[in-house]
Amino acid sequence: MATQRHNILKSVCLGECQSKDLPSELDLSSISTGMNRLWQGSIRNIRHGLVTEFGATLVWQRGRLRSTNVVQGESNTVALKPQIHRGQKFVGTFHTHPYKQGWLGIAFSGEDFATAINLRENVSVVHAGNKIAALIRTEISSHSVDSNKIVDLANELVWRYSNEKTPFAEAVQKMNIDLCVAYGLAYYLGKTDGRLTLRHKP
């Protein structure tokens, strides 16, 4: 059973998993310690009103998922430039979403979707403080997207979903699912231990 789970994770990471075979749970715990460390780094100066996004490249190496090539960004962005070395296979990217206001649980932005699609990421992961979300590419997923178009669409959806009863984080969640539907991606969400649950399957 453990071997089967490992094989499914490998096929997801290498972009070989068909939509119909997507698992109901995705175990990213092999990178959770590193992800949580980068989250702590992102908010270490939050009491001075400063936050910093961090990013990393996700690779498959020696039979497991690893995060490498950590890059430091700005308060609300990080340039994700995946680097692959010998013996590594490209999986995708990871980055953090800290907010100086202390907001938690803000998942992918429209720009993040554009990056994930255009870099052909098999797995794109965001750490939002109290939650981790992942976009998974399948055989149905779009191969490229106009980033201005997807950013405009994301903003419009968040604006439409936001109201007194719907917190910003929840509006962003709804936008994430809508964009997954539109661009043929799978969506997983879970806690910071790296154990995620399938929320949308294309």
Ligand SMILES: [Zn+2]
């Ligand atoms: Zn982002």
